[in-house]
Amino acid sequence: MGIRSVLSKPLAKWVVERQREWMFRPAETQQRWFKRLVDGGRDTVFGRDHHLADVHTVEEFRQAVPVRDYEDLKPYIERILAGDSDVLWKGKPLYFAKTSGTTSGTKYIPITRDSIPNHIDSARDALLNYINETGNSAFLDKKLIFLSGSPELDKKAGINVGRLSGIANHHVPAYLRTNQLPSYETNIIEDWETKLERIIDETINQPMSLISGIPPWVQMYFDRIQERTGKLIKDVFPDFSVFVYGGVNFDPYRAKLYESIGKRVDSIETYPASEGFIAFQDTQTEEGLLMLLDSGIFFEFIAAEDYFTENPRRLTIDEVELNKNYAVIINNNAGLWGYSIGDTVKFVSRDPYRLLVTGRIKHFISAFGEHVIGEEVERALQYAMQRHPETEVVEFTVAPMVSPGEGLPYHEWLVEFSTPPNDLAAFARDVDNRLTELNVYYDDLITGAILQPLKLTTLPRGAFQRYMKSQGKLGGQNKVPRLANDRKIAEGLLATSLV
Known part of the structure; x- marks a missing residue:
């Protein structure tokens, strides 16, 4: 075993032990983040506009801060793009995650120095939970591929702007960079079909052990490899043992993907969004994704059937019920306040809180x-x-x-x-x-x-x-x-x- 796989096991154990400190104290953990966020936002433009200095309870917060979407937040984003500081959160964002909007055109979602650990540490911890449970860490000594957007960043008002996956690419730990594929030069190719062929050129003769990406695009990668080689993926990549995915329900793709591979491999589901990393699969034996309640986000939930009513009731984590669809509302240390991310989830466990992503509130x-x-x-x-x-x-x-x-x-x-x-x-x-x-x-x-x-x-x-x-x-x-x-x-x- 290599040094990465050996050292990952005590780190994984430590991370999971720390995780248990908040997993079974959900309401207390969320209340602590509520207070920290309100305290952190009081002296911002948004905080003054919404009188956060006078907010001490969740109910007072809901009276002061309405549920909003990007259009409601856009005037504050435009002030940041104009060069202002201390608008939604202290200082200026480190990044804007660029994403597509249905009515707003391009959306610019802030990521701050305080919120970047939510994105990076959560992705790391998903792998460490898997290692701690299964004991499989050997994949860290082989090659890892992340099928993602371009890591090339633009600048607006001195702030780096790019796709979330591209931003995350800049924070891959140094100890994994040497076995990460594809290369930067290939990853910045904008045309997907050209990029895919180059990715295959770089990976086809490598000992690939972990493959990560949205299932339909990973399937395209597998299809092109099979067209070139005439072989199953397990014969091209005999070390392939872990598939990491998110973004869509895996079930419709599962049979075809495993047929292409030629064997079953372990999978780890994640729930990252530009607005925050919400949950990840912490176990191979239980249904649902562990909701990350101690990662810079205070969550609220609105029952899906009430969402479009005039004054829908906003719930905290301890008020949700099992097997009921909720719209997710986040307040975080990137400066998103009462922000509806557009997703619906359903809780399948409350001890700890695990969820399934069930769709989009407007889809x-x-x-x-x-x-x-x-x-x-x-x-x-x-x-x-x-x-x-x-x-x-x-x-x-x-x-x-x-x-x-x-x-x-x-x-x-x-x-x-x-x-x-x-x-x-x-x-x-x-x-x-x-x-x-x-x-x-x-x-x-x-x-x-x-x-x-x-x-x-x-x-x-x-x-x-x-x-x-x-x-x-x-x-x-x-x-x-x-x-x-x-x-x-x-x-x-x-x-x-x-x-």
Whole structure:
């Protein structure tokens, strides 16, 4: 064993022991962060505007600070971009994480000297939890690949600006840099297809042991390697033992990915966002991701069904219930206050708090009042795939067809299969039947003859890649939304499929 794998084990034990100090004191831990954040924000522009000096309780905080999205925060961001200090948090941000917005164009999310450990230490601790539980640390002595966005940074108002994955790349510990791939020169290539070929050039003859990335882009990496070599991934990378992923539900990709690999490997799920690293998988034996309650964030939650009401109730961690969808609201030491990150989660454990990411609060179909959410469509698809085990899905999205040429309206599922089901009609019925079981409103619309059962449209291989390329979003951390209330994505996919 090498020096990295040997030294990682006592470090992993120490990290997990420290973690236990807050895992089982969630309310106390969050209250401590609430006080620290309010104290830290009092003398900022935001703090003065919202009278944080007069805030002493969570209830007073909620009266002073409304829930907001990026548009509400944007005037403060613009002051920072104009050169002002002490606007949302003391001093100036170290970075702006650049991300795409639906109405705001490019969004600039601040990352400060105080908040950067949340992003970097959490990614490290996800690996250390795995090492402590499994004893597998040998992967640290081989080559590690992180399929991510470019680490090249721009500057605005003297502040470094880039994608979160690119920013994180600058903070990879020195002891791992020597076995990290791809090279910086390759990683900064903007064109994904060119970059992918260069990544393969650099990795194909290396002892790869850990591969990290969003599942559909990792699958593309595996597909290209197989095209070149004609071999399974396990034969190209016999040392490959750990797959780290986040950003999307792994289940629809699992069968195809493991088929490409040719064996099962351990996986570690993470939940990083530009606004903060929220949770990671701390165990291979329990469901859900450990919520990081001692990492610079004071969390609030709003029940998903109440989110769009006039005054939704905001809950602390000790007030949430199991198996109920909540929108995540964060307050952190990057200067995000009452900030809705747009995700929904469901808690599957309270001892400690573990969650599943269930979708996006604004990504749902409710063209007819059904309010179908991401978790429901993913579970329905997974059910059908289990009933038709030959099926392998590359990617999918769902859109309403409000005014079809004939017949009742319906949900259109646009699916790219790598291996289609033997009986496509039966597969579609199984998806639809499961969805009616999961969503009572959808069931009412089907049984009441308001909607007809879903229609499944198969797309040719590469359809989602071509669509993402046409949008300038191929590769990196970009994802196709699972659901939409309009047909913009659906029509874009159908148009690029005809090219």
